[in-house]
Amino acid sequence: RSSDLSKRIMDVLTHLCDLIANHYEVSRIVIPAFKCIYFILSSDGMDYIYQDEEKSIIIGEKIHHVILKEIKGSRDIVKILASVPLFVILINFPLKIQTMSLYKCLLLLLHRYPKVRQICATELYTMIETTFYGQDTLIKEVQQVLTQTAWDQPAALIRSFRNQLYHLFPTLTIPASALKQKSAYLEKKRREQMKKSAYTGGYADLVNEMAVVN
Numbered sequence: 067r068s069s070d071l072s073k074r075i076m077d078v079l080t081h082l083c084d085l086i087a088n089h090y091e092v093s094r095i096v097i098p099a100f101k102c103i104y105f106i107l108s109s110d111g112m113d114y115i116y117q118d119e120e121k122s123i124i125i126g127e128k129i130h131h132v133i134l135k136e137i138k139g140s141r142d143i144v145k146i147l148a149s150v151p152l153f154v155i156l157i158n159f160p161l162k163i164q165t166m167s168l169y170k171c172l173l174l175l176l177h178r179y180p181k182v183r184q185i186c187a188t189e190l191y192t193m194i195e196t197t198f199y200g201q202d203t204l205i206k207e208v209q210q211v212l213t214q215t216a217w218d219q220p221a222a223l224i225r226s227f228r229n230q231l232y233h234l235f236p237t238l239t240i241p242a243s244a245l246k247q248k249s250a251y252l253e254k255k256r257r258e259q260m261k262k263s264a265y266t267g268g269y270a271d272l273v274n275e276m277a278v279v280n
Contacts (some may be wrong), residue, residue, distance in 0.1 A: 071114055072115055072117075075111050075115055076121060078106060079128075082099050082102055082103050086099050086133075086136060090135070091140075096136055096145060097145055100145070100149060100152060103152060107155045112158075116158070116159075119160050122163070123163060126159040127162075127166075130163065130167065130170075134170065143182070146182055147181065147182060147185055153170045154186070157193055164197070165238065168238055169238065172231055172238075175187060175224075175231075176221045176228055180217065181218075183217035184217045186217075187215070190212055191212045208234050208235075229244055
């Protein structure tokens with residue numbers, strides 16, 4: 067019966083989440099667990115979970131929490147790459163989980179590792195068509211940003227393109243931290259330009275003084 071299958075899926079997902087939590091930063095256990103969760107979430111059996119919004123939110127929050135905790139501050143690129151499809155597939159969950167996952171995915175688009183950004187953009191491109199089926203304008207505009215941006219460039223050069231995505235998803239607002247980062251970057255460039263102008267001006271004045279003396 068569907069109720070029995072739903073319970074078994076919930077039990078397995080809960081067990082995997084507990085396994086990850088109990089083996090914090092043990093990559094040889096965590097990474098396979100990530101892959102198992104993804105396999106289950108991408109299976110047809112998840113349709114029975116999605117039918118119960120309350121259950122979907124409970125397990126979605128649990129999965130999101132353990133993954134987020136596991137990769138926070140991590141430099142293990144293999145583990146981080148294994149987490150990307152999970153965050154993306156959680157977009158299929160009810161609105162609360164979808165919003166949390168979208169925020170995380172947009173953060174990953176500016177991750178320190180360019181490979182993580184590229185994989186996240188690719189995964190998002192595919193998932194957007196499924197999750198937002200029928201919202202043609204949203205799909206077209208989001209996919210346009212994802213495909214036309216070279217995500218392996220320095221983060222400072224692609225931040226504005228990433229920030230465009232916040233405005234395309236109706237449930238998202240651009241975080242203050244993203245705006246502060248942009249302001250900090252612009253301020254840094256302004257100071258660099260001022261130093262360059264001061265140096266150029268000083269050099270020009272020196273040349274003029276030497277010309278007068280000669």
